[in-house]
Amino acid sequence: MSSPPTLAKRVLMLGIDGLSTSFMRAPVVADNMPILSSLFEASATGPLWSTFPPYTGPAWTSITTGVGPGRHGVFGFTDHAGRPCSDTTVSVPRLWDYVGSAGGRSIVVNVPMTHPPRPIDGVLVSGMPAPSAEITFPPRVASELQSREYIVDIAVAEGGREGASTLDSLAEMTRRRGEMAAWLARSQPWDLYAIVFVLPDRLGHPWWKQLVPGDGLYESRRAERVRRGAQGALVALDEAIGALLETLPQDTAIVLCSDHGFGPLHADVFFDLVLAEAGLATAGPQTGLHRALARAGRSRPAQFAPRALHRWARTKAAGPIEPQERRAWTTPPYESGVRLADSSDEELRQRVTKLLTDLRTPDGRQAVKSVTRRGDLYGGSRTDEAADLLCEMVDETVGLHNGMHATTPWVSRDHLPWGTHASEGVVAISGVPASRRLEGMAPDIAPTVLGLLGLEAKGLDGRSLVALEPDLTPVAAGSHAPPEGEPAYTADQEAAVMEQLRSLGYVD
Numbered sequence: 001m002s003s004p005p006t007l008a009k010r011v012l013m014l015g016i017d018g019l020s021t022s023f024m025r026a027p028v029v030a031d032n033m034p035i036l037s038s039l040f041e042a043s044a045t046g047p048l049w050s051t052f053p054p055y056t057g058p059a060w061t062s063i064t065t066g067v068g069p070g071r072h073g074v075f076g077f078t079d080h081a082g083r084p085c086s087d088t089t090v091s092v093p094r095l096w097d098y099v100g101s102a103g104g105r106s107i108v109v110n111v112p113m114t115h116p117p118r119p120i121d122g123v124l125v126s127g128m129p130a131p132s133a134e135i136t137f138p139p140r141v142a143s144e145l146q147s148r149e150y151i152v153d154i155a156v157a158e159g160g161r162e163g164a165s166t167l168d169s170l171a172e173m174t175r176r177r178g179e180m181a182a183w184l185a186r187s188q189p190w191d192l193y194a195i196v197f198v199l200p201d202r203l204g205h206p207w208w209k210q211l212v213p214g215d216g217l218y219e220s221r222r223a224e225r226v227r228r229g230a231q232g233a234l235v236a237l238d239e240a241i242g243a244l245l246e247t248l249p250q251d252t253a254i255v256l257c258s259d260h261g262f263g264p265l266h267a268d269v270f271f272d273l274v275l276a277e278a279g280l281a282t283a284g285p286q287t288g289l290h291r292a293l294a295r296a297g298r299s300r301p302a303q304f305a306p307r308a309l310h311r312w313a314r315t316k317a318a319g320p321i322e323p324q325e326r327r328a329w330t331t332p333p334y335e336s337g338v339r340l341a342d343s344s345d346e347e348l349r350q351r352v353t354k355l356l357t358d359l360r361t362p363d364g365r366q367a368v369k370s371v372t373r374r375g376d377l378y379g380g381s382r383t384d385e386a387a388d389l390l391c392e393m394v395d396e397t398v399g400l401h402n403g404m405h406a407t408t409p410w411v412s413r414d415h416l417p418w419g420t421h422a423s424e425g426v427v428a429i430s431g432v433p434a435s436r437r438l439e440g441m442a443p444d445i446a447p448t449v450l451g452l453l454g455l456e457a458k459g460l461d462g463r464s465l466v467a468l469e470p471d472l473t474p475v476a477a478g479s480h481a482p483p484e485g486e487p488a489y490t491a492d493q494e495a496a497v498m499e500q501l502r503s504l505g506y507v508d
């Protein structure tokens with residue numbers, strides 16, 4: 001169905017989670033993704049800098065709201081109370097809210113942090129984190145998803161157990177998402193189409209060093225097998241993009257963007273061990289057996305142990321630590337922060353800051369390059385929900401990890417093929433006049449997309465990356481925060497969402 005657009009132009013926001021130039025240049029990617037390559041060649045391109053932390057939840061939320069985490073309220077996949085974040089965490093309007101109030105229609109597919117699906121002018125299929133049921137608005141679209149065996153996500157943690165079957169499942173997930181996406185584009189009228197494909201992120205976490213040249217692990221039989229196995233998934237993504245592009249009416253602007261880039265993971269710093277040593281956290285019931293099992297969870301033989309055993313070992317070694325027993329703790333992986341039990345305790349803040357900056361890499365450098373208070377990093381009414389201290393590591397190949405399942409704070413990952421997020425993502429804009437070279441930040445995407453649609457939302461943090469027509473129509477949209485005290489999830493849904501985050505390695 002291609003009725004004329006209500007707004008100035010149609011815009012496709014083509015999100016690709018974790019996409020970076022180093023990934024696209026890797027031979028296995030370049031050889032298997034000709035459609036993506038030619039889209040880049042036909043576009044104005046450049047780096048898109050992620051949020052801090054460079055992480056899926058906050059970054060996609062900034063991309064789709066035009067504001068930083070201090071204003072939208074998403075700093076990770078879980079909130080300050082450790083509960084899963086959801087669309088209801090986001091307290092500012094998103095792209096499709098603005099489009100709706102201007103009388104336009106949106107199709108939104110698989111954008112992270114859009115569950116539970118809420119009524120919009122158009123169609124919304126929730127992205128992760130989401131349980132597998134109840135992911136569409138309007139609900140009747142669900143039967144279409146079912147008949148196409150649509151999959152929200154597949155568990156791909158950096159546990160290293162992932163093999164050929166996971167690669168095949170990733171290919172299948174991507175193929176089905178692509179079919180669904182093209183069907184929606186053809187069967188529904190739309191002004192804005194926003195979709196996120198997750199493949200580069202799901203490949204990058206367990207296999208980065210085997211897929212992208214630059215590490216010794218690239219040159220091995222095992223790496224060759226991984227690259228061969230990944231081809232199907234890469235082709236599936238390229239074809240999904242191609243099929244979607246084929247549905248686009250003439251004159252559609254395409255804004256391709258990623259939420260963060262990727263790079264090799266060389267080490268994790270388990271700062272909770274340091275806090276325990278300093279008497280600021282209890283180490284939990286760490287018998288020799290629990291510790292050995294937890295440690296084994298990170299080793300190669302343990303990769304073949306059942307997941308339930310890993311979970312049991314993790315809970316035993318990491319706690320449970322009652323909140324009153326700890327005065328400071330590290331946030332989940334990728335959030336790169338430390339929380340204080342009492343945010344007003346200045347002495348505690350200084351002590352923890354010193355413990356962080358005293359940490360050393362094996363070659364004697366400062367493992368944490370800088371420690372920033374949340375108020376100095378974020379602005380906005382949600383700032384106080386961030387971690388008290390945000391840590392910039394020595395470089396982006398080092399992560400800050402929570403939990404006690406290590407014997408030393410510095411844990412090398414050099415022997416493992418894992419990757420991790422980097423702050424340099426990509427943006428590529430085509431179908432509109434733009435200078436060849438672009439550079440932007442995550443919150444710039446929303447004003448760019450709105451501007452191309454002929455709309456302008458006042459007061460966003462970002463700015464358009466392309467020159468816009470002079471007479472934009474001002475547009476406003478209400479906040480959609482839920483009524484006070486109304487939980488986003490039932491207990492069962494929350495458990496399902498947490499299990500999904502755990503299986504992806506985003507919570508421990």
Ligand SMILES: [Zn+2]
Nearest residue numbers: 017018056259
């Ligand atoms: Zn991501």
